[in-house]
Amino acid sequence: MTKEKIIKQLNIFYGLELFQVDVYTSQSKWVNDIYMRKVFERMAVIEQQHVDNLASKIREMGATPSKIVEMTTPYAGALTGKTLSLTHLKTALKTNIVFEREAMKMYKDFIMGVGSDEELFELLWGNLIDEDLHAVWFTNKLKELEAVTH
Numbered sequence: 001m002t003k004e005k006i007i008k009q010l011n012i013f014y015g016l017e018l019f020q021v022d023v024y025t026s027q028s029k030w031v032n033d034i035y036m037r038k039v040f041e042r043m044a045v046i047e048q049q050h051v052d053n054l055a056s057k058i059r060e061m062g063a064t065p066s067k068i069v070e071m072t073t074p075y076a077g078a079l080t081g082k083t084l085s086l087t088h089l090k091t092a093l094k095t096n097i098v099f100e101r102e103a104m105k106m107y108k109d110f111i112m113g114v115g116s117d118e119e120l121f122e123l124l125w126g127n128l129i130d131e132d133l134h135a136v137w138f139t140n141k142l143k144e145l146e147a148v149t150h
């Protein structure tokens with residue numbers, strides 16, 4: 001992959017990770033359960049770390065971090081001041097799982113083409129594993145909620 005292509009990819013991930021920060025921050029405000037609130041808050045912190053590590057890599061490569069694709073959270077606005085109902089919560093978890101798995105797939109593809117930049121390689125692996133842990137937690141929580149509501 002050329003340097004330009006790598007920078008473009010990094011910017012795509014930068015936008016994606018910013019979106020994830022928004023989503024989990026929103027969800028942390030709307031979820032009723034304190035444990036889940038703390039989980040979403042913590043996940044937003046981790047996604048922010050991804051934003052920051054990608055941004056500093058982009059700068060290190062001589063470019064400026066910029067969102068290539070503008071993504072908006074499906075939870076913005078409409079739910080302000082309300083709490084997530086169980087149905088909404090389950091839908092949110094399902095959406096989160098889809099996004100986390102998609103991010104994992106994208107990170108895996110990126111890693112394959114990254115070449116000899118060891119530092120970038122490690123950075124992408126770290127982010128990928130975090131997304132895996134998020135997906136696993138959401139999947140497990142969803143199962144738990146499905147079990148009590150059946």
Ligand SMILES: [Fe+2]
Pocket residue numbers: 017020046047050127130131
């Ligand atoms: Fe992330």
Ligand SMILES: [Fe+2]
Pocket residue numbers: 020047100130131134
């Ligand atoms: Fe994640």
